[in-house]
Amino acid sequence: MALWLAAAVATGLWLLLLLALAHTTRNPDVAAGPATAELADEPPAVVDLITGGWRLCDEASSATLLDLAARGVVGIEEVGPELSLVRLRRDPGNLRPYEKLVYDHVRGLAVDGVVATGALAEGARDLRRWWRSFRRKVIADARSRGLSQARWSRAHAVLLTAAAVVPAAAGGIATAVSDPEADAGIGAAVMMFFLLVTLMGRLNGERGTALGAQRARYWLGVREHLSGGRFAEQPAASVTIWGRHLAFAAVLGLAPRAVAGLPVSTPADDRRAWSDYGGMWHVVHVRYPSRLLWGRPVGPTILRGLAAGAFTGFWTWIALLIVSAFDAWPTGLVLPGAWTAGLAVAALPLASAAIDLATGEMVEGQVVRLRRVQTSSGEDNAKYIHWCAIDEGRDQRIKAFGIGEQDWERLGEGDQVRVRVGRRLGWIHEVEARIPSRPRSTGYDDTGEHTAQFPKSLGEVPLFDQANTRDRWTGNTPS
Helix, strand or coil: CHHHHHHHHHHHHHHHHHHHHHHHCCCCCCCCCCCCCCCCCCCHHHHHHHHCCCCCCCHHHHHHHHHHHHCCCEEEEEEECCEEEEEECCCCCCCCHHHHHHHHHHHHHCECCEEEHHHHHCCCCCHHHHHHHHHHHHHHHHHHCCCEEECCCHHHHHHHHHHHHHHHHHHHHHHHHHCCCCCCHHHHHHHHHHHHHHHHHHCCCEEECHHHHHHHHHHHHHHHHHCCCCHHHCCHHHHHHHCHHHHHHHHCCCCHHHHHCCCCCCCCCCCEEEECCCCCCEEEEEECCCCCCCCCCHHHHHHHHHHHHHHHHHHHHHHHHHHHHCCCCCHHHHHHHHHHHHHHHHHHHHHHHHHHHHCCEEEEEEEEEEEEEECCCCCCCCCEEEEEEEECCCCCEEECEECCHHHHHHCCCCCEEEEEEECCCCEEEEEEEEECCCCCCCCCCCCCCCCCCCCCCCCCCHHHCCCCCHHHHCCCCCC
């Protein structure tokens, strides 16, 4: 008992040390400076970091694109009430790493140098990884400017790691003594050390330097000046009028409409896709029908139809036997009735499968959605259904087709394809042609300019990592 008490005391003392260091390394309090209209040389993404409590928010990527537009690298044009275009204008030259990340994403989506603003959420990319790369590069820039630093210095990390050995060892000894036959002392010590070091890492977010706090104060003064404008009503295309002021208004929480119009760091909507098939960017609404029959291959559909017919026929036969015992149904019609019910249930899937086999239709268009949904639990034996939505250029409302896993893996969103489809069951039998229309992203330019990992800051959880954090300016807290 005494050993367990010693382990608890050692753990408590380590936690007190951790909290003390977390308190002394907290971010500096920043108050708004005098209102000013002058824009300093920090880029919008860095301003977003230092004015947001050294947590990067998702409007940083949209503001970066606005800044590129203000500098003439791209153009943003409003061509209709619901359609704006981003147009690549010139060689971007020497961009910052995170600016190049945004530019490359736009270039990867553009067709003849043009992409709809709403389509910026599209593209075959791992958005979480993309955002992590973007965040690392912004933090690297902020650190190079002396505005940001890791919460734990090397001395802090060494002290906390060395101190964690004491409670870990005490816990291991207590475990070994309390149950000597189990020989679990070493495992308990290693596990406890791992948990303490992990907790230490979770608190190792960014914190501001004295210079960072000074610059954040300056930019909050800029926000005071810009808050008198009407930036909240301005679309992204108005950057041609407002220039870089709109980009900074975006990161300072004053231009929500412009940010919403440039969904660079927003995941693509499963049911609302953008397509350039036919030469004009347009919205396509995707529906994923119930899989009672739709989205299933012919063979399994036939088997399911026969099984459903046999099941229905058997229980109909049982029911009619009972009913006929009370003279409510002719005895001679019990078996014919069961056969009729079974065949009626099996007729629809069998007929649909037969028609699809005989009349497979060729469909040409652009793949706008590829989705995979897990239907059974378990990592080793997990099963999935695969969806492929194709814009044929005829209707703004389309139904996704079922597709085999191998064909699904060959395709990418944006590819132009010719496939053979069964219209009754909605199953793609064969992919006959594929023309990649967009370059696939193989990496996110992780050039190693800053290789450290950046865990979430104290009190920050993954749910809010990419949430729209403009509420920070209104005092609201996500719940």
